[in-house]
Amino acid sequence: LAKTTQPISMDSYEGQEVNITCSHNNIATNDYITWYQQFPSQGPRFIIQGYKTKVTNEVASLFIPADRKSSTLSLPRVSLSDTAVYYCLVGPIYNQGGKLIFGQGTELSVKP
Amino acid sequence: DAGVIQSPRHEVTEMGQEVTLRCKPISGHDYLFWYRQTMMRGLELLIYFNNNVPIDDSGMPEDRFSAKMPNASFSTLKIQPSEPRDSAVYFCASRMTANTGELFFGEGSRLTVL
Numbered sequence: 550l551a552k553t554t555q556p557i558s559m560d561s562y563e564g565q566e567v568n569i570t571c572s573h574n575n576i577a578t579n580d581y582i583t584w585y586q587q588f589p590s591q592g593p594r595f596i597i598q599g600y601k602t603k604v605t606n607e608v609a610s611l612f613i614p615a616d617r618k619s620s621t622l623s624l625p626r627v628s629l630s631d632t633a634v635y636y637c638l639v640g641p642i643y644n645q646g647g648k649l650i651f652g653q654g655t656e657l658s659v660k661p
Numbered sequence: 662d663a664g665v666i667q668s669p670r671h672e673v674t675e676m677g678q679e680v681t682l683r684c685k686p687i688s689g690h691d692y693l694f695w696y697r698q699t700m701m702r703g704l705e706l707l708i709y710f711n712n713n714v715p716i717d718d719s720g721m722p723e724d725r726f727s728a729k730m731p732n733a734s735f736s737t738l739k740i741q742p743s744e745p746r747d748s749a750v751y752f753c754a755s756r757m758t759a760n761t762g763e764l765f766f767g768e769g770s771r772l773t774v775l
Contacts, residue, residue: 577667583762583763591664591766591767591768592754592767592768592769593752593764593766594765595764596760598761618711620747640762641762642761648709648716649704649706649764651704651705653703654703654704
């Protein structure tokens with residue numbers, strides 16, 4: 550299983566763009582990269598997923614370089630409500646297995 | 662769909678008592694996961710099932726923990742006997758193989774063992 554490494558914490562201010570990078574040097578060919586968000590007293594919630602290059606949805610963008618050994622979650626113009634823990638997961642999806650391990654996550658604090 | 666449903670939401674018990682946590686996955690999902698979250702250890706995968714069959718229980722801390730999935734719509738995580746170090750939030754999550762692999766989490770069961 551690919552091990553992931555993220556910064557433990559980050560601080561930002563409202564309206565700024567936040568980029569959280571995750572390292573996954575031993576990512577396998579079948580692995581996808583998925584990011585989750587967790588608010589206090591709630592379970593994690595899916596944000597975005599990708600395999601390579603760039604993926605964008607209504608809440609975030611995910612940048613994955615050609616070697617796929619890292620990925621960057623980009624949150625545009627954060628607000629106070631984006632204060633949460635963000636997890637990067639690497640693993641197979643679809644019919645290729647189910648063991649999904651969470652790392653320590655990045656605690657993002659957005660200040661006014 | 663109502664999402665993943667867990668019960669109880671909160672449980673306070675005394676050391677040595679049996680604790681049973683329950684989970685109803687989203688209908689149609691074929692994977693079910695049990696995670697435990699503490700400040701010290703973060704979010705740990707305890708066990709997961711595929712089509713009601715346990716696939717990997719290597720994360721179960723010890724023999725005091727057991728999990729079952731008698732059918733596609735119900736799973737239990739049992740701790741017997743419970744100890745103070747079992748205090749944590751226990752999350753159940755489910756996913757459908759045929760989609761993006763997105764995990765859907767329940768709201769968790771907060772367990773306090775005195």
